Amino acid sequence: MTDIRIFIKFFLICALASAVMTPAEGHSADSTKITHRIGVNVRPSFIVPSHKFFRGENALGKRLDKSGSAHLQYSFSFPESSHFGKMYPTSYQGIGLAWNTFFDQEEIGSPAAVYVFQGARLARLSRKLSFDYEWNFGLSFGWHPYDPYGDLNPNFINDKNLVVGSRLNAYINVGFMLTWRPAAPWVLSAGIDMTHFSNGNTCYPNSGVNTVGMRLGAARLFGPVASSELTPKHRPVEAFSRKRFTQRLSYDVILYGAGRAKGLMWNDTPYISEGKFAVLGLNINPLYRVNKFFRAGLSLDIQYDESANLGEHVAGIGDDGNIKFFRPPLSEQLGTGLSARAEFVMPIFSVNIGFGRNFIYKGKELSGFYQTLALKADLYKGLFLHIGYKLHDFHDPNNLMLGFGWRFGNK
Structure with a gap:
């Protein structure tokens, strides 16, 4: 009550x-x-x-x-x-x-x-x-x-x-x-x-x-x-409807980062790792302006995840009861993928949805498909704020994507 x-x-x-x-x-x-x-x-x-x-x-x-x-x-x-x-x-x-x-x-x-x-x-x-x-x-x-x-x-x-x-x-x-x-x-x-x-x-x-x-x-x-x-x-005629193909292209370059927690199974027992793990990423995303509401294109996605494939490098359980790891090699923490992108465009804000897969990677945690959902908020000319989230295989939460981007070409 x-x-x-x-x-x-x-x-x-x-x-x-x-x-x-x-x-x-x-x-x-x-x-x-x-x-x-x-x-x-x-x-x-x-x-x-x-x-x-x-x-x-x-x-x-x-x-x-x-x-x-x-x-x-x-x-x-x-x-x-x-x-x-x-x-x-x-x-x-x-x-x-x-x-x-x-x-x-x-x-x-x-x-x-x-x-x-x-x-x-x-x-x-x-x-x-x-x-x-x-x-x-x-x-x-x-x-x-x-x-x-x-x-x-x-x-x-x-x-x-x-x-x-x-x-x-x-x-x-x-x-x-x-x-x-x-x-x-x-x-x-x-x-x-x-x-x-x-x-x-x-x-x-x-x-x-x-x-x-x-x-x-x-x-x-x-x-x-x-x-x-x-x-x-x-309603007014959309000016860009008369533009050539190249005039409808824009290029978003996004740099983002975040911290994430890590949980895993080891010897059939669940563990939560101590502290946070760093995530850094770069997206290079050319987009074609279909109409005033919609852009579509492909994105080259490069991401470093400090927690990737930790399960393959477990050192054991410490005296404090927390699970310990050896640091994985960089090749098992870095993935490069290609994703299809669709973007809904309105004043100030754009909502971007992506579906992709890594093609350069090592380790099972970087395999499979990934999905992204991001909000872009225009700040100044080509500069925008990027707030996104990444999933793995549609259901496993992966990491936040917090950063900034710059849009080249058609604004």
């Missing part, structure tokens, strides 16, 4: 913050001004039972299958006379604050999240109704992690929570919704929602938390009415 009361209070605060804002300007015809948006939404969800902890092996001794979150969001749309306003008239982007509950305060906590988000229209169904999407990406904090010895809380031994290993976790969300605009300043929405929390394999355990559910929200616009009401025939 405590979680429910906190949830209701947070939502009411969010709703009040939205309601007390200055009234909207209405149907302003000024195409040089930014349109602002304040919104609130709630997201009741079902916890995907991907781990035995959620299926009943927890301190409460019952199945954990419910969660919820309340969100306060600020976003803006570019002026319709601007480059982005003409190219992406329905897009909005901003920052959000969320409070989450999983109805198990002692073991999981009630983490908050701060995130960036972006959304836009996918299809126009009528003059006031559309089908939209929105993604959220940020950091959640306030988790109660695995604590088998009571180091964090002497009053509670949190030894059954094998899904959360850190106080900070990445927050990734995507939603699809029907959006209704009953009057110029107001936007109402309802749809489905999917969320993933994970620490990116920076420490163990890292099973992660996944939820699927609904989202119900309302937002109010402040400033001129955006050009999203224009029909497709009134």
